[in-house]
Amino acid sequence: MKRIVLFGTGNVATHLFEAYKSSSKFKIVQVFNHSEKSLETFKKNVPTTTDFTKVEDADIYILALKDDFLSQFANRLKTTEALVVHTSGSVSMDALKHFKHFGVFYPLQTFSKNKKIDFTGIPICVEANTEKDIQLLKELASEIAENIFKITSEQRKSLHVAAVFVSNFVNYLYTEGESICKENKVPFEILHPLILETASKAVNMSLKEAQTGPAKRQDQAVINSHLELLNEEQQKIYSLLTKSIQNLHGKEL
Amino acid sequence: MKRIVLFGTGNVATHLFEAYKSSSKFKIVQVFNHSEKSLETFKKNVPTTTDFTKVEDADIYILALKDDFLSQFANRLKTTEALVVHTSGSVSMDALKHFKHFGVFYPLQTFSKNKKIDFTGIPICVEANTEKDIQLLKELASEIAENIFKITSEQRKSLHVAAVFVSNFVNYLYTEGESICKENKVPFEILHPLILETASKAVNMSLKEAQTGPAKRQDQAVINSHLELLNEEQQKIYSLLTKSIQNLHGKEL
Numbered sequence: 253m254k255r256i257v258l259f260g261t262g263n264v265a266t267h268l269f270e271a272y273k274s275s276s277k278f279k280i281v282q283v284f285n286h287s288e289k290s291l292e293t294f295k296k297n298v299p300t301t302t303d304f305t306k307v308e309d310a311d312i313y314i315l316a317l318k319d320d321f322l323s324q325f326a327n328r329l330k331t332t333e334a335l336v337v338h339t340s341g342s343v344s345m346d347a348l349k350h351f352k353h354f355g356v357f358y359p360l361q362t363f364s365k366n367k368k369i370d371f372t373g374i375p376i377c378v379e380a381n382t383e384k385d386i387q388l389l390k391e392l393a394s395e396i397a398e399n400i401f402k403i404t405s406e407q408r409k410s411l412h413v414a415a416v417f418v419s420n421f422v423n424y425l426y427t428e429g430e431s432i433c434k435e436n437k438v439p440f441e442i443l444h445p446l447i448l449e450t451a452s453k454a455v456n457m458s459l460k461e462a463q464t465g466p467a468k469r470q471d472q473a474v475i476n477s478h479l480e481l482l483n484e485e486q487q488k489i490y491s492l493l494t495k496s497i498q499n500l501h502g503k504e505l
Numbered sequence: 506m507k508r509i510v511l512f513g514t515g516n517v518a519t520h521l522f523e524a525y526k527s528s529s530k531f532k533i534v535q536v537f538n539h540s541e542k543s544l545e546t547f548k549k550n551v552p553t554t555t556d557f558t559k560v561e562d563a564d565i566y567i568l569a570l571k572d573d574f575l576s577q578f579a580n581r582l583k584t585t586e587a588l589v590v591h592t593s594g595s596v597s598m599d600a601l602k603h604f605k606h607f608g609v610f611y612p613l614q615t616f617s618k619n620k621k622i623d624f625t626g627i628p629i630c631v632e633a634n635t636e637k638d639i640q641l642l643k644e645l646a647s648e649i650a651e652n653i654f655k656i657t658s659e660q661r662k663s664l665h666v667a668a669v670f671v672s673n674f675v676n677y678l679y680t681e682g683e684s685i686c687k688e689n690k691v692p693f694e695i696l697h698p699l700i701l702e703t704a705s706k707a708v709n710m711s712l713k714e715a716q717t718g719p720a721k722r723q724d725q726a727v728i729n730s731h732l733e734l735l736n737e738e739q740q741k742i743y744s745l746l747t748k749s750i751q752n753l754h755g756k757e758l
Contacts, residue, residue: 263717319719319727342719342727360695362703362717367710375695401695410689411696413731417739418682418696419703420718421746422675426707427716427753429671436663442613442628442654443664443671444708450615450672451704455697457620459680464516464615465673466572466595474572474595478666485749486670492745493674496738500680 254392257282257308257334259325260316261290263363264339268316269294271371271396278395282308310334312392314357315348323347335385341412344405345379355380357389358408359397362419371396377403377411418454428486436481460501467497507645510535510561510587512578513569514543516616517592521569522547524624524649531648535561563587565645567610568601576600588638594665597658598632608633610642611661612650615672624649630656630664671707681739689734713754720750 256272258265258280265283272280283294284301291300301307307330315338317325322338326348329336335353341360348354356379363369376397378389386402393400403411426447433440453462466474475494479487509525511518511533518536525533536547537554544553554560560583568591570578575596580603582589588606594613601607609632616622629650631642639655646653656664679700686693706715719727728747732740 318722319724342730361699362706362715364706364710364715364717366714367706373698375698377695399695399698403691407689407691409730410685410734411691413734414682414685414691414693414696415699416718416720416731416743417678417685419699420716420720420750421678421742422700422703423707423712423716424720424746424750424753425670425674425678427712428749429667430712432663432667432670436660438656438660438664438667440667441708442630442652443667445626445628445652446614446668446672447675447704447707450675451700453615453617453620454676454679454700455694457617459676459683461619462615462617463673463676463680464617465669467669467673467677469571471572477595477662478669481663481666485752488745489674489749490669492741493677496681496742497673497677499738500677 254278254312254388255308255310256280256312256314257284257310258314258316259284261285261294262316262318263365264359265314265316266293266365267363267369267371268314268339268359269298271369273297275395278312278392281310304328304330312337312388314339319343326350335380335388337380337389341415342409344409345381346405349381353381353385355385355389356405356408357392358403360411360415362423372398375399375401377401377408379403379405379408425489428489432481432486463497463501465497467494468501470498470502507531507565507641508561508563509533509565509567510537510563511567511569512537514538514547515569515571516618517612518567518569519546519618520616520622520624521567521592521612522551524622526550528648531565531645534563557581557583565590565641567592572596579603588633588641590633590642594668595662597662598634599658602634606634606638608638608642609658609661610645611656613664613668615676625651628652628654630654630661632656632658632661678742681742685734685739716750716754718750720747721754723751723755 282299285291313334313336319340336351337355337357345356358377361374376393380386430440535552538544566587566589572593589604590608590610598609611630614627629646633639683693
């Protein structure tokens, strides 16, 4: 059985902790965090510490920490024989290169604390400085997930940017849709099937073929009438995305 | 059994025709279109015509036509006792007010010709000039769908704008995500689970709570490194949506 120390108590750390609870091959033996308070929910299930000098020996250290905190934190961690990995989409593997064994273990999903996650379908992107460590990370990943990818730091960075578009920005557009509904006293729930179908089309057919709406149809009368309904911020978004869709599809007409 | 004449051969018309094939209460007795060619696929299943003077008598005329075509078309249609409805999200019911019975039958979904649609979960928004006709449209809708809403023209228009945000614009962001992946030689399929989970969160939890990513975290280092990877058009979209997310969530920090 391989021993893991988990650093961090945020969304990713919380979901990873849950996922490895039932593993017989990998055991999280300790959770570290700089503040005592956020360790509260872990304490009843696992030993915890806030003291760098009391970090246990282990086979793998998983740093599930905020990006801007990661380098600073990695420098304070004592020299170790453990494989040290971070879980960030945007930080290069080299941020950990002062360790003997280092790598990345990046589950590509949007984690929220209050929503349960089934890791089975979540892609996990792994990277390490030796082939042996890549194998260890693949084993670690396959214990909870089915889709495991060996990805370079550069590829991971571009995946992370693409993820911002297809998830963070998409969620923001949902938010705008909800606020338009609220302002006009229409239940947002009417749009739920449309949201799910749009996502389902994206994974089942060509996105270009899936595109519908007034922008693609170059229906300027509808576009103008929509703009009249929107506030200034919404108008900016509507105009910019409409123009982009027209640029992409315009040549077809 | 009520008789229907369907006008149009586009995505909505095609899917409606399929949906009513198995109905015993409503029967599409004729399909009209101005061009002979697009009627080809219908001909083996139903009588068709391109001639306004040969439109059959029926209980309901469904005009599943392009928005900018609708008024002009409605004016050429002869006087009728039938309930005349259009299927558009953005055209007011009054576009048909020269008929004795008029209304709207708006299935709120993104239709693509090559993807089968199960109407059961699709919201259908109905509106008519008399209560009796609203009842008829509710019956018509409940023959294929479960979620039926009586909605005014104003509400429908705002729903349609919201739908552009949560579907058309969302699909475009998926397209940008795909193109970023392609440019960097990463399979877009890695992002499929993220796309589905983001949509699932939207219908199961608060959108504000569901928001994640560097914009919400105000992580300027990551934002800058992302911008470096993007082309000019992508940068504009990234900057605008990042700013909007920060405006919405900024006060929490």
